[in-house]
Amino acid sequence: MNEILASIDVGTSKTAVIIAERNNGEIDVRGFAVAPTEGVVRGIVVNIEKTEQAILRALSNAEKQAQLKVKKIIASYGGNQTKVVKSHGITSIPKERGTITLQDTVKLIDAARNISLPHNTQIIDYAVKDFIIDSNSGIEDPIGMTASRFEADVLLFLTQTPPVSNLIKTLNNIDLTPTDIIVSPIASAKAILTDEEKELGAVMIDIGAGTTDVVIYKTNRPQTVFAIPFAGESVTHDLIVGLKLPRIEAEKLKQTHGCALQDEVDENEVVEIMGIGGREPRMVDKKFIAMIMEARLEEIFSMVKEKSVENGVEMNSDNFPAGIVLVGGTTLTSKLVYLVEKVLNMPVRVGLPGDRIPLPQGMNTPDYHIAWGALLIAAERHQIDEKLELDKGKIPIFWNKVKNWILKRL
Numbered sequence: 337m338n339e340i341l342a343s344i345d346v347g348t349s350k351t352a353v354i355i356a357e358r359n360n361g362e363i364d365v366r367g368f369a370v371a372p373t374e375g376v377v378r379g380i381v382v383n384i385e386k387t388e389q390a391i392l393r394a395l396s397n398a399e400k401q402a403q404l405k406v407k408k409i410i411a412s413y414g415g416n417q418t419k420v421v422k423s424h425g426i427t428s429i430p431k432e433r434g435t436i437t438l439q440d441t442v443k444l445i446d447a448a449r450n451i452s453l454p455h456n457t458q459i460i461d462y463a464v465k466d467f468i469i470d471s472n473s474g475i476e477d478p479i480g481m482t483a484s485r486f487e488a489d490v491l492l493f494l495t496q497t498p499p500v501s502n503l504i505k506t507l508n509n510i511d512l513t514p515t516d517i518i519v520s521p522i523a524s525a526k527a528i529l530t531d532e533e534k535e536l537g538a539v540m541i542d543i544g545a546g547t548t549d550v551v552i553y554k555t556n557r558p559q560t561v562f563a564i565p566f567a568g569e570s571v572t573h574d575l576i577v578g579l580k581l582p583r584i585e586a587e588k589l590k591q592t593h594g595c596a597l598q599d600e601v602d603e604n605e606v607v608e609i610m611g612i613g614g615r616e617p618r619m620v621d622k623k624f625i626a627m628i629m630e631a632r633l634e635e636i637f638s639m640v641k642e643k644s645v646e647n648g649v650e651m652n653s654d655n656f657p658a659g660i661v662l663v664g665g666t667t668l669t670s671k672l673v674y675l676v677e678k679v680l681n682m683p684v685r686v687g688l689p690g691d692r693i694p695l696p697q698g699m700n701t702p703d704y705h706i707a708w709g710a711l712l713i714a715a716e717r718h719q720i721d722e723k724l725e726l727d728k729g730k731i732p733i734f735w736n737k738v739k740n741w742i743l744k745r746l
Contacts, residue, residue, distance in 0.1 A: 346548030367402030379415020414520025527709030
């Protein structure tokens with residue numbers, strides 16, 4: 337069955353769109369594009385009109401490439417406004433049947449999602465941390481296994497209703513209907529982490545423009561997810577203040593001459609920067625630029641380490657043999673890998689969306705990993721939807737309440 341899937345990642349600094357075709361389980365990318373974003377701060381839409389324009393620019397270019405129009409879209413959502421709550425679900429398996437079905441997993445996830453929520457808060461996504469069958473944990477794929485008691489530890493992703501409603505409203509305003517909402521950190525992990533990294537244990541750090549998202553994997557399941565409200569934009573802000581530059585110039589300076597380690601910059605290297613308000617250009621030591629950047633980046637990764645301890649996780653190579661995987665636009669910063677190795681004392685690699693699946697030329701960049709991961713997850717959900725449709729008569733009534741929250745094989 338052929339299906340056109342379109343995915344969008346509306347980020348703080350850029351909006352990425354991917355259009356693909358799913359055919360018998362294979363995903364063929366038809367079009368992709370990225371456009372600068374205005375109107376979004378740390379993942380939150382603060383100006384609907386400006387955000388609409390960014391989406392339309394990226395969408396139009398992707399549609400031209402794909403030679404088709406899309407009306408339905410898979411949307412990613414994340415940032416510091418997303419909170420993670422650990423929950424537990426339990427269901428029994430009828431004795432006359434004795435084996436676990438996909439419908440049982442739906443019922444189990446529904447039980448885990450049945451929690452009291454604060455006012456104006458909603459669950460936008462989930463991830464299974466562990467399946468437990470008759471007190472035996474670490475079950476990777478429970479379907480078809482014999483059981484009497486079926487349990488799951490689940491990570492629920494919560495957000496306040498207004499921010500996600502504003503994103504949906506922005507999409508609706510330009511005649512787009514979001515069919516799935518995928519939480520950004522899990523989308524990143526889907527696109528980037530290899531099977532070996534998920535099995536052995538790895539820490540994925542997605543340092544974008546507005547926030548730094550962290551996903552900690554072990555035995556093929558996400559164990560902890562959290563966000564730091566500082567990232568690439570924080571580095572840019574420090575350059576604005578430290579060098580008295582307009583934002584556009586500070587961002588350009590960061591990308592062109594930035595370095596994460598001041599000791600790696602020659603004492604005599606200088607760069608010319610524009611004067612403000614028509615003033616004469618001036619020369620600045622590149623080492624001073626690196627000093628500003630290193631201080632902020634070191635602080636961000638130190639916060640990642642502290643936050644992981646708060647979440648009961650000690651980051652070291654013994655616990656996570658696969659080390660750290662860096663993703664996001666800030667990974668393009670020169671010598672960043674060495675700084676992270678110094679701060680966290682673990683092996684580090686930079687991840688790209690084409691690490692697991694070959695992608696078209698031009699798409700294997702930090703711009704597309706969230707949109708690509710969200711599309712892959714949605715494609716798996718739709719495939720399971722189709723399987724359940726074939727067995728419609730056996731689907732319990734409660735399925736209608738949770739049909740978009742199907743089991744994800746991450």
